[in-house]
Amino acid sequence: MRKLAVVMAVLALAGCENEVEGVHKQVAEHLHNPKTAKFANVRIDTQGSICGQVRGKDDAGQFEAYRSYVAIKHDGQYEILVDDSGNNLRIREICGGAELQRRADALAGEPAPEGWDVEVVQGPNMGALTDMTARLIEKGIPSWVEYRDGKPVVLMGPFPTKGEADARKADVMARLGTDSIVIQHGAKR
Numbered sequence: 001m002r003k004l005a006v007v008m009a010v011l012a013l014a015g016c017e018n019e020v021e022g023v024h025k026q027v028a029e030h031l032h033n034p035k036t037a038k039f040a041n042v043r044i045d046t047q048g049s050i051c052g053q054v055r056g057k058d059d060a061g062q063f064e065a066y067r068s069y070v071a072i073k074h075d076g077q078y079e080i081l082v083d084d085s086g087n088n089l090r091i092r093e094i095c096g097g098a099e100l101q102r103r104a105d106a107l108a109g110e111p112a113p114e115g116w117d118v119e120v121v122q123g124p125n126m127g128a129l130t131d132m133t134a135r136l137i138e139k140g141i142p143s144w145v146e147y148r149d150g151k152p153v154v155l156m157g158p159f160p161t162k163g164e165a166d167a168r169k170a171d172v173m174a175r176l177g178t179d180s181i182v183i184q185h186g187a188k189r
Contacts, residue, residue: 023050023071023078030082031056032064040066040177043095048073051095053177054082065174070094086173087181097121097181104181108162112184115158116165118172121179122153129154135176141168158185 020042028037033056042052050073053066070091071078083091092098100119120132120143129145129152136143136154143156156172159165165182172178 020044020050023080024054026078026080027054027069027071027082028056030054030069030080032059033057036063038063041179045094049094050078051091053173053179055177065170066177067173068095068179086170086179092121092179095179097179100181100183104183107184108182110184112162114184114186115160116162117155117157117159117183117185118165118169118180119183120154120156120172121181132178135178136172139175141172141175156180 024037024039025034027039028034031037031054036057038055040053040055042050044050050071052069054069055064055066058064067086068083068088068091070081072081072094081088081091087101089098089101092101100121122129122132132154133143133145136156141156143154145152146155147153156168157165159168162182169180169182172180
């Protein structure tokens with residue numbers, strides 16, 4: 001009986017892996033050079049949608065920045081969305097960070113006397129906080145942890161201008177495939 005359970009678990013994982021591979025082929029078609037696709041932070045939610053980040057090489061052979069994607073499962077088929085702007089709310093609604101994006105958007109036009117932070121998006125199945133901070137440290141990106149409602153939040157900053165914070169957000173996504181949002185430093189969250 002135990003051997004049967006192990007065999008069934010292996011078959012289920014193999015089926016899931018094949019499904020993810022199929023989704024990755026579809027996602028790769030959104031790149032300049034689909035054969036060079038590299039995926040990061042891949043995770044599957046309870047509804048079967050697949051989230052992650054993807055990048056590939058441009059026409060000059062250089063890797064482009066990571067972009068977030070989601071493959072939304074509908075009746076056994078997948079709808080693929082790739083985020084070209086870095087702020088796709090629909091992807092964040094499925095993959096995590098939608099509420100944070102809404103709050104950041106609401107305050108985006110307000111003055112930020114204390115500067116701007118870059119907050120790492122932490123949705124379901126995003127991985128351990130220590131892994132996230134270790135990747136930032138490894139790349140020489142200073143960060144800090146703040147606790148909100150008893151939960152740790154990874155932040156970078158403060159930056160004096162929103163432009164500098166946006167540049168750090170883009171740099172972190174490009175180098176690590178780590179999704180983040182620019183927020184006001186010290187704003188009530």
